[in-house]
Amino acid sequence: MEQRFEGRTVVVTGASSGIGVGIARRFAAEGANVVLAARRKDHLDVLAAELGADRTLAVATDVTSQDAMQEMTQAAVDRFGTLDVLVSNAGMGLGRVFEEMTLRDWRLVMNTNLDSCFFGAQAALPHLKQSRGSIVQIASASGLGGDRMLTAYNAAKGAVVNLTRGLAFDLGPFGVRVNTVAPSLTLDEEDAGRPDAAGLIERFDQRRALTGFSTPADIAAAVTFLASPDARFITGTVLPVDGGITAGSGQPNLF
DSSP states (O other): OOOOTTEEEEEEEEESHHHHHHHHHHHTTTTOEEEEEEOOHHHHHHHHHOOGGGGEEEEETTTHOOOOOOEEEEEEEEEOOOEEEEEEOOOOOOOGGGOOOOHHHHHHHIIIIIIHHHHHHHHHHHHHHHTTTTEEEEOHHHHHHHGTOOHHHHHHHHHHHHHHHHHHHHHHHGGOOOOOOOSSSSSOOOHHHHHHHHHHHHHHHTTTTTTTOOOOHHHHHHHHHHHHHTTTTTSEEEEETTTTGGSOSSOOOOO
């Protein structure tokens, strides 16, 4: 595999499962030093052992805490001497009927999906200015349209999308690029093997141009492209990796 990130340092939040694991693996395969950040240190340690301890740092991190994100970022720079890419991947959904949603529910979704991006960007920025690096945020197809019972998630991911655009202008003068990847249904091998997976995929297939589902490796390919020199003149963009679900009008099949 091409070594586009040889000698560069990449932070991946939400790196303990799913898309975060796929992103970390892809950056490591392309030569990067990878900093794994998430709450579940035991999961991070397993991944770090797989990727190689000499080029990997696992840091137990509460992404909803500004202090924790600052500490994690400093640990990354202390270990590897630089920070070139921040991937703000940490996130969560919460299905609720709107009138039953509590303030605690709302704040949990906003803190995890949106505040974590703000905290990460502020912590990383001094170092990204020096390296003229980039930020890639993980939004969602749910940030580009509405869903039933996902009001808070729609609002948070929609804010991530526009945070990307605003940051692109604020950070562009420093040579720092900011982009977003917007996945839809993404399943790893374990998820795809669940008994209910086939029915879920079929429901999505009714709304998408392509059948099937994306994998963490598919999302990682888009992320590494946007973070790489191949995308040197791309900033402020939102790249859906969703099988075409956001290309549709939302209407049912009429013929």
